[in-house]
Amino acid sequence: MVLPSGVRLHWREAGDPQRPAVVWIHGGSVEDSSFMVGDLEAFFGRIRGLFPDTRGHGLSQKFERAEDLTYPKKAGDLLLWLDGLGVVAPVWGGASMGAALSLWVAAHRPERVRAVISISGPPFAPIEADQRWWKAHRALVVAGRFQEYFDANVRLRLGEAELARLKARPERYAAAVRPLEQHTVTSLLAVLDETYAGRLSGPLSHGRDVTAGRGHDPGSPITRGGRRLALSQPIPPRRSPVGHRGILCGDRVRLTH
Numbered sequence: 687m688v689l690p691s692g693v694r695l696h697w698r699e700a701g702d703p704q705r706p707a708v709v710w711i712h713g714g715s716v717e718d719s720s721f722m723v724g725d726l727e728a729f730f731g732r733i734r735g736l737f738p739d740t741r742g743h744g745l746s747q748k749f750e751r752a753e754d755l756t757y758p759k760k761a762g763d764l765l766l767w768l769d770g771l772g773v774v775a776p777v778w779g780g781a782s783m784g785a786a787l788s789l790w791v792a793a794h795r796p797e798r799v800r801a802v803i804s805i806s807g808p809p810f811a812p813i814e815a816d817q818r819w820w821k822a823h824r825a826l827v828v829a830g831r832f833q834e835y836f837d838a839n840v841r842l843r844l845g846e847a848e849l850a851r852l853k854a855r856p857e858r859y860a861a862a863v864r865p866l867e868q869h870t871v872t873s874l875l876a877v878l879d880e881t882y883a884g885r886l887s888g889p890l891s892h893g894r895d896v897t898a899g900r901g902h903d904p905g906s907p908i909t910r911g912g913r914r915l916a917l918s919q920p921i922p923p924r925r926s927p928v929g930h931r932g933i934l935c936g937d938r939v940r941l942t943h
Contacts, residue, residue, distance in 0.1 A: 696745035707776035711784025714881035718744025779803030
């Protein structure tokens with residue numbers, strides 16, 4: 687889709703188009719919508735799953751300046767995209783950057799958000815260890831060694847065993863790496879510099895239902911490969927009754943009337 691702004695945005699869709707829409711957004715770095723579709727597969731009979739490639743990622747338009755890849759720019763694209771689909775106020779969510787972007791939209795355009803599912807998406811800068819890792823591996827991107835960078839990123843996030851399993855499926859591995867081939871060195875550096883800057887302005891000041899997962903620690907849903915678990919775990923009724931709204935409060939959802 688070419689948005690009214692002229693930006694080209696790619697997305698994937700699955701599920702029942704007559705059901706409530708869920709916008710499920712990928713993480714930063716080298717991720718795109720192909721990483722996300724499987725997360726919601728168990729729910730396709732009950733939702734309309736919408737999986738965008740945010741600007742600079744996947745098959746969407748590339749940019750060569752980090753200032754063109756900020757949360758306000760990405761959010762603006764997604765709101766125009768939803769306008770084109772006729773979707774007013776979906777559930778938003780995702781992992782890491784996708785979760786943080788969902789929180790940004792909830793803070794700045796609350797009328798466009800039915801609820802937020804935030805997995806490992808706290809609104810603060812990347813931890814120091816991640817910033818050190820990027821500084822140590824940035825040279826791979828500068829040298830155009832995108833596949834080596836992809837491998838290093840998977841190894842960091844999921845471990846050597848998961849990387850080996852991915853490479854044991856050559857077609858899946860090639861599909862995961864292929865979107866990087868559309869980048870220039872400058873455009874991929876812009877994506878990654880913005881990812882590791884981690885700028886997220888504006889507090890989450892408007893109440894919305896929020897399901898939160900914590901950090902990239904070994905027990906978190908994202909690290910365990912358990913995004914689906916985080917979605918399917920029942921939330922006690924006192925935390926999510928119909929007609930209530932929640933605000934993110936640490937790792938809890940505090941309900942307000």
